[in-house]
Amino acid sequence: MLLESVLLDGNPDMKTWIVVSVAAILGLGVGVGSALVRLEQAPWDGSAAPTKPNESAATIPTGPHPTAVAETDKHDFGALDSHATGRHSFVIKNTGQAVLKLTKGSTSCKCTASLLGDNAESADVPTGGSTEVTLEWKGKGFKGPFNQTATINTNDPEHPRLTFTISGRIVTAVSIAPTNLVLSGITAGEPATGELKLFGYLEKPLKITGYEVTDKTTADKFDLAFEPLPPEEIAKEQDARSGQIVRVTVKPGLPLGAFQQKIVLKTDAENAPTVEIPVQGTISSEIAIIGSGWDDGRQILSLGTVSSQAGLERTIRILVRGPERNDVKIKPLSATPSLLQVETGIPTEWQGGQVVQIPLTVRIPKGARPAHYLGTDEDKLAQITLETTHSKAPQLRLLVRFAVVN
Structure with missing residues (x-):
């Protein structure tokens, strides 16, 4: 009734105010009513409203929790x-x-x-x-x-x-550089020394406790000495913390020709108690060898594959220079395997008497049993040792590569 009387009054400003007021009162009433219904269904515990999964607000633990x-x-x-x-x-x-x-x-x-x-x-x-x-x-x-x-x-x-x-x-706990020692062109009757560097990479300083020369037949011709590696040399090797200089000396007395040896260093490194050093080289003098199949650099005579039915005979020459050339005598001392037959011939002068040449014949007889001395491992090749009267070269050693097949 009040609404009707006001509307009939004809005042336009009053009409607008009354309409807005009524709308506000109605909206407030609806909101309060909705809130009361929600409170009845889920009473408020005083905490903040939960965030939606895609909202950026951080999760805040409520109550005791571990950290x-x-x-x-x-x-x-x-x-x-x-x-x-x-x-x-x-x-x-x-x-x-x-x-x-x-x-x-x-x-x-x-x-x-x-x-x-x-x-x-x-x-x-x-x-x-x-x-x-x-x-x-x-x-x-x-x-x-x-x-x-x-x-x-x-x-x-x-x-x-x-x-x-x-x-x-x-x-690695230990390394050595170079990994093998090569001593080429050693003059017979004179010593020769090579040097290696042994590096330790662990916190504990590396120590060498001893060594062993494995080939006992020439072990007495090798001598080793050690000294600490200078700090500036250690610094050049990445991760190295300590080091030793290893000096290997070959003493006079090895046979002429190629030689091989293996030295085993003993260390206090728990995971590297030994370090192997292959040593190889050549002893040269006024005596040399030439001929078919002869490799002067490696001091190896290659005979190839030989048929047991045919056999093989190869003659090469031993050349002797110097003041002792006319007096030197050379003869076979040993051959391994024993199927190799070796003999020397009559010396003759060559190059106007400046050189004396002595024939050396190596023979694999017919009917020889099968054998295999090929490959690149020089430790497994055949070997011939010659005895001489030369003052600086009492022995000559030749390696021989061959195989015998039926």
Whole structure:
């Protein structure tokens, strides 16, 4: 009734005010009513309204919860021996107000293992407590830098995952440079010395505790000496922490021709107790050899593959120069295998008497049993040793490569 009387009054400004007021009153009434209905269905507990999944507001824990704190999450092993297993433990503390639950997560490769306690899959850390997570890296079969991770899952709402990283470089415990020693053109009757560098890559300084010359027939002709490698030389080798200079001296008395020896160094490195050094060279003098199949650089006579039914005979020449050339006598001392037949001929003058040449005949007789002395491994070749009366070359040694087939 009030509304009707006002509208009939004919005042246009009053009409507008009344309409707006009524709309506002109606909207307020609807809103209050909706709120009352919601309160009846879900009473308000005083907390803020939850955010929608796509809203950017951070989750705020409500009530007691654990807090995972890692003292550090990275460890660099530095240089790690390829035979060793690197292991480092990270500490996780629970500084929260509830039990912290930890479980193993993923690792970046099979070489890294995350451990909780005694290799357990999970661990519970009480308030104020701590536990260790151990990461392991096995360097076997690997060389160079590595960087690996392991993840631990937690029930800490602010840190649901902890990632730990280990890094370093896999190196050998010991190396030697060069890897073999070559002493070419040693003059008979004179000593010769070669030098190598032995590097240690581990924290403990490398020490040489002894050595062995493996071929006992000429072992007394080799002598070794050691001294620390200067710091500036060690610095030139990446990751090296210590080093030794190894000097190998070949004393007079080895037979003329090619020689081979193997020296085994003994060290205090747990994973590299021995280091092998192949040694090879040539003893030369006023005596030389020429002829078909003769390799003067390697001092090897190649006879090829020989038929047992046909056999083989090869004659080469021994040349003698110098003041002793007319007085030198040469004769076979030994041949291995015994099927090799060796004999020397009558000396003759050559090049106007400046050189004396002595024929040397090597024979594989008909009917010889099958044999194999081919290949590149000089230790497995046949060998002929000659005895001479030359003052600086009491022996000549020739390696022979051949095979006998039926």
